[in-house]
Amino acid sequence: MNTTATATRVLTGDRPTGPLHLGHYFGTLQNRVRLQQQGAELMLVIADYQVLTDRDVAERLGEHVEGLVLDYLAVGVDPDLSTIFTHSAVPALNQLLLPFLSLVSVAELGRNPTVKDEIAQSRQSAVSGLMFTYPAHQAADILFCKAGLVPVGQDQVPHLEITRTIARRFNDRYGRVFPVPEALLSPAPLLLGTDGNKMSKSRGNAIALRASADETARLIRGAKTDAERRISYDPANRPEVSSLLLLAGLCLDRDPAEVADEIGDGGAAALKRVVTAAVNDYFAPARARRAELAGDLGEVRRILHEGNARANAVADRTLAEVREAMGGLVAAA
Known part of the structure; x- marks a missing residue:
């Protein structure tokens, strides 16, 4: 596909579970900066709620969130051209999860190959319901801002297909509100970790961007x-x-x-x-x-505060459209 990004809104992001590494950089971060430079409107979600997908608790969350912002800025993400925000700071985004879940079956969520792999890799003794709703939550991440392009690795394509399914079904049932987003696959081949397996934060085999x-x-x-x-x-x-x-x-x-x-x-x-x-x-x-x-974390927090405000404005508009399309659902007073 043509990856020219002028006037295109792009949604991408990461879970704040640890420092980003060289695999992240060549697999996606480099591409994000390129899209920004080409004129795309880049929306970067720090998926703090989704940390709990395969963990019992979200440890050192604030530190990891600020660390992601530092990594983004260090490699060239410009906060004046891109919006960096967190899940937990955008309530309207998360409210989309309920109508979206009504548009997919339990069987469709359960047979998602990415979910199956994440369950297999999970460190939990039992899988929570959040694991099965993960694809629908990612759909909310993408569709709340009406992103037209989503940079993904090959392993994330099944999640994006769920998003595309939800967008089509919502539009068919309630009238067109959402674009059907396209995947942008990175041209970078897979980098292995120091142990010969896929480079991963959770496997302890990665070289962090911030490493000395x-x-x-x-x-x-x-x-x-x-x-x-x-x-x-x-x-x-x-x-x-x-x-x-x-x-x-x-x-x-x-x-x-x-x-x-x-x-x-x-x-x-x-x-x-x-x-x-x-x-x-x-x-x-x-x-x-x-x-x-890193010597001025106040500036990092200011950037995140402003990004959260911009994301909230986008999410509030989209949620209002969704409520109207679904028959006049109203917000609580």
Whole structure:
């Protein structure tokens, strides 16, 4: 599809469960900044309510929320051009969950493959009802602002399909209120974590955007590779080595196969030195910017306060339209 974003409203976001990492950056953050620069109206939801989807409590929530804002600003999100807000601060958004749940069946929610995977990865002894309503809550995130474009990873496509289904069914039943949003898949391939699995905050295998140069070097030194000395880019047969080469290539703006050829018979130690230097050089400006911003959390809170106010204005208008379309439902006095 054409990804030119002029005059398009884009919704994306993250759960505040820990610091964002290199996989987030190349998978979605870089794309968000590009869309903003192309003229898209970017809405960034910090999904604090959804932290409870697979956790019993929301630990260190305020710290994690502010950390996400710092990560966004450090990589180039401009709060004058984009709206950063939290779930919990936008009541009208969350009120959309009830009518949306009436538009999907329990069976449709239960067979969502992303929900199944999240249940399998859940750290809870029993799955809460929030897990099954997660796709409908994401639909509220997207549709409250009438987003036309949603950047997602391949694993999130089933959630977006639920959103598209809800939008179509609402429009068919009550009259057209919502656009049917399109997915924007990132062109960036999957980056593996230091243990060879998908890079993830919850798996403890990620390199945080905010990591120091020394911490980055330590984590990359411990990254899984293989016993073959000759370095080659072969994602199918050498996934861990190839993921490190891909990371270097992304940071250096070079073909990872060329990076491999230059390392040649240098082995894993030489590979890791190249990757470490590439990552630290690439992210040095963002890390310096983040450290500067972290010294003024009052400004971070002001940005979030203003973003919440803008999101509330959008959500209130949409909820009023929904109530009118559904037959004059009125708000409590």
